[in-house]
Amino acid sequence: EAGVAQSPRYKIIEKRQSVAFWCNPISGHATLYWYQQILGQGPKLLIQFQNNGVVDDSQLPKDRFSAERLKGVDSTLKIQPAKLEDSAVYLCASSLTGTGPYEQYFGPGTRLTVT
Amino acid sequence: GIQVEQSPPDLILQEGANSTLRCNFSDSVNNLQWFHQNPWGQLINLFYIPSGTKQNGRLSATTVATERYSLLYISSSQTTDSGVYFCAVVMTGTASKLTFGTGTRLQVTL
Numbered sequence: 001e002a003g004v005a006q007s008p009r010y011k012i013i014e015k016r017q018s019v020a021f022w023c024n025p026i027s028g029h030a031t032l033y034w035y036q037q038i039l040g041q042g043p044k045l046l047i048q049f050q051n052n053g054v055v056d057d058s059q060l061p062k063d064r065f066s067a068e069r070l071k072g073v074d075s076t077l078k079i080q081p082a083k084l085e086d087s088a089v090y091l092c093a094s095s096l097t098g099t100g101p102y103e104q105y106f107g108p109g110t111r112l113t114v115t
Numbered sequence: 116g117i118q119v120e121q122s123p124p125d126l127i128l129q130e131g132a133n134s135t136l137r138c139n140f141s142d143s144v145n146n147l148q149w150f151h152q153n154p155w156g157q158l159i160n161l162f163y164i165p166s167g168t169k170q171n172g173r174l175s176a177t178t179v180a181t182e183r184y185s186l187l188y189i190s191s192s193q194t195t196d197s198g199v200y201f202c203a204v205v206m207t208g209t210a211s212k213l214t215f216g217t218g219t220r221l222q223v224t225l
Contacts, residue, residue: 031211042201042215043158055210089156093213101146101211106158 002026004107006092012113018080021110024073025094031055033093033104034067034077043091049075050097082114117142117206119216127222128192136187136219138202146205147178148213149187153198161187161200192223 005024013019025032031050035043046065048055051072060067064083069075079086089109095102118141128134138147149161162169162176164185169176173192178185185202199220203213 033211033213035213042203042218043213044215045212048210048212056212091158095211101205103146103148103160103163104211104213105160106150109156109158111156 004092004094004105006090006107006110008110009108010111010113012115013082015084015114016081018078019082019112020076020078021090021092021112023075023077023092023107025075025092026105028096029094029105030072030097031095031102032069032075033095034075035091035093035106037089037091037109039088046077079112082112084114087112087114117144117204117214119202119204119214121200121202121216121219123219124217125220125222127224130192130194130223130225132192132223133188133190134192134221136189136200136221138185138187138216140183140185140204140216142183143207144180144183144204145207146211146213147180147185148203149176149185150201150203151196151198152201152218158201189221192221194223194225197221197223 034046037043047057049069067077091109092107093104095104151159166180173190175188199218203215
């Protein structure tokens with residue numbers, strides 16, 4: 001069974017530029033999560049989707065971050081404009097949906113460096 | 116929000132040694148997962164263990180939800196066990212949001 005796929009794996013941009021990350025969850029997983037992991041810390045949830053609806057985006061900096069999951073499968077996370085403090089690894093995870101909670105599985109992450 | 120503390124923060128072992136990692140959480144949970152983050156950054160699922168005891172090879176885990184802690188045991192450690200170990204919990208009554216602990220950085224030497 002294929003795991004969570006993410007691309008790109010690495011990205012270097014200058015501050016004030018924009019960037020987008022892509023995630024494809026495990027087949028059959030209706031819940032998708034984006035986490036941000038700053039160096040030396042544990043991941044922190046940015047946004048959670050169930051199918052194509054947002055369940056929790058309370059920690060998403062909405063002035064610069066946006067995310068969508070239009071067809072309830074893959075998802076895109078965008079940052080515009082980027083700041084130096086956005087340098088981090090962006091992890092996508094997925095899980096089953098139902099009366100859970102269910103085990104979450106993580107992709108390999110996208111390492112973003114903002115210069 | 117819920118607080119998740121892990122100990123010790125750093126651990127150096129010689130290959131073959133055993134170790135116990137601890138995770139304390141401040142509120143009731145209905146999900147707890149242990150992860151190993153390898154040197155390439157990949158989070159690898161070790162255990163999904165909201166309560167009870169599980170074993171997988173050289174690793175085992177125990178969660179005592181009523182006392183708000185979980186333990187991860189590593190026996191006969193190998194150099195490939197090096198990396199950061201995270202526990203993560205979902206607080207009861209919330210959606211599936213995982214709150215991660217502070218992590219334990221393990222280095223296994225020859």
